[in-house]
Amino acid sequence: MKSPMTKSIKTVLIVLFLLLFSCATPGPVQQYTPGSVIDRGDYSLTGPPGDGWSVKIEGGVIQFYRATTRSGSDRILIMAARNDFDAKKGRYPSEEEVAFEFINLVEKSQKENAKKGHCVLNEIKKGTTVVGEKKLHFVSTRTSSWKGGPARKADVLYIFFPPDFKERHGFFNFQLIQVSNAEEALEEVDLKLIMPVIDSLKLKEKIEVEPKDPKTYFQMGLAHVQKRDFDQAILYFNKAIELDPKNPIAYNNRGGVYMAKGQYDRAISDWTKALEIDPKYASAYYNLGYANCIKGQYDEAILYLNKALEIDPRHYGAYNERGIAHAEKGEYDQAISDYDKAIEINPKYTKAYYNRGRAYYLKKEYDKSWNDINKLKELGYKIPPEFLNQLRKASGREK
Numbered sequence: 001m002k003s004p005m006t007k008s009i010k011t012v013l014i015v016l017f018l019l020l021f022s023c024a025t026p027g028p029v030q031q032y033t034p035g036s037v038i039d040r041g042d043y044s045l046t047g048p049p050g051d052g053w054s055v056k057i058e059g060g061v062i063q064f065y066r067a068t069t070r071s072g073s074d075r076i077l078i079m080a081a082r083n084d085f086d087a088k089k090g091r092y093p094s095e096e097e098v099a100f101e102f103i104n105l106v107e108k109s110q111k112e113n114a115k116k117g118h119c120v121l122n123e124i125k126k127g128t129t130v131v132g133e134k135k136l137h138f139v140s141t142r143t144s145s146w147k148g149g150p151a152r153k154a155d156v157l158y159i160f161f162p163p164d165f166k167e168r169h170g171f172f173n174f175q176l177i178q179v180s181n182a183e184e185a186l187e188e189v190d191l192k193l194i195m196p197v198i199d200s201l202k203l204k205e206k207i208e209v210e211p212k213d214p215k216t217y218f219q220m221g222l223a224h225v226q227k228r229d230f231d232q233a234i235l236y237f238n239k240a241i242e243l244d245p246k247n248p249i250a251y252n253n254r255g256g257v258y259m260a261k262g263q264y265d266r267a268i269s270d271w272t273k274a275l276e277i278d279p280k281y282a283s284a285y286y287n288l289g290y291a292n293c294i295k296g297q298y299d300e301a302i303l304y305l306n307k308a309l310e311i312d313p314r315h316y317g318a319y320n321e322r323g324i325a326h327a328e329k330g331e332y333d334q335a336i337s338d339y340d341k342a343i344e345i346n347p348k349y350t351k352a353y354y355n356r357g358r359a360y361y362l363k364k365e366y367d368k369s370w371n372d373i374n375k376l377k378e379l380g381y382k383i384p385p386e387f388l389n390q391l392r393k394a395s396g397r398e399k
Contacts, residue, residue: 038062046200048078048193064197068178077177078194080201095161096128098171099137106139106157119143119153131195136160142186154178154186160198174198214244221253230257248274252284264291282312290321298325316342320352323359332359350381358387366395 037044038055047053047064056063064078103126114121123142128135140156155177174194178186221236237254244250255270268291274284289304305322308315323338339356342349357372369391376383391397 044201045080045197048196068180074180074182075178076193077175077179078197079173079175079177080197081173095171096137099128099159099161100126102159102173103137103139103157110139110141114143129191131191134160134198152180152182152186154188156191158191158194172198172201212243214240214247214250217243218247218250218253221250221257225253225257230261233257246277248277248281248284251277252281252287255284255287259287259291264295267291280311282308282315282318285311286315286318286321289318289325293321293325293328296328298328301325314345316345316349316352319345320349320355323352323355327355327359327362332363335359336363348379350376350379353379354381354383357391361387361391361394364394366391366397370395370397 037046045062047055047062048066052066054065056065062080064080066076068074068076107124107126110124111121113119121141121143123140125140126138128137130136137159138156140154142152142154144152155175158174158176159171160174161171174197176191176194180186217236217240221233221240224230224233224236234254234257237250237257240250241247241254251270251274255267255274258264258267258270268288271284271287271291274281275288278284285304285308289301289308292298292301292304302322302325305318305325308318309322312318319338319342323335323342326332326338327335336356336359339352339359342352343356346352353372353376357369357376360366360369360372373383373388373391
């Protein structure tokens, strides 16, 4: 009997399909020190032993990369990701049922992505293998004729369930990918490459102790925001919101992550939802003002920022942002008034000094502009060189 996929699996699948099953080459990677531990928040693992490996973390997926030729055009890639779901609802009576439903979706996605990427899907195999005491479900594919060259690719997605998976509500995918630009056939991908990663996997106990506590997921989301790991932060905020859909702070923070990723419409949707829950949430009004300012909708931005300042008259960030909106409209006196207020509340708020200095420059009040520039230097703020050059040229001053 076919079981419906849960929202959490679908969320991770969307990310994985974009990263794992396209014909694109890996993006920039960072050097990996063999034996170092990579922390994903809800789990950690130690990467492949030996030299030559680099690591990249993107979309909640850890990617280990190693070139197999001196040129680096041929390569092996290991990717690891965790999928969470609620097995206690009885949707999946066995791990095999979870695995094969997931594999069926992978197979469908492989075919779709091969077509979109102008690839030829030569072979698909599905099954289960046992390595030591570990049972691994897998789907393997071979593709060729990539767009832009004659490259060949073989990959195998292995699904691994921890021994106590029904208690931990999770399973793991490990994807081995071998790529070659040569015309000859690819060699078999060696499963031994991935076993050290599986063996080193450690689940974090914090999430497991209180799997239904939204505060735990929210805090994990904040931790990943600090790391600038935005994709993983969104997954945690998603779970926090799923468990507590009336928490405006979770929506507000997820909106901030979407904004950082340049997904403005999603950010605005989350901040609007936060205000539906709490109409007096000044931070959400400020964020909406900021988003509208970024989009060039300055009148709308000013309305939202006015509202934020009605609720919190000491929100110096809102004064600064409203000043930017006025300046973009050519209303420099109103902008300077707002920057003055921001600086009055927070005398070390460098953004307000810089923006006020620019407003004075645009008003051709160069001495006042230089006063703000000198203050910024005292505060250690790095002033954009292009603005300094513009100010020097306009004012006839070298310093």
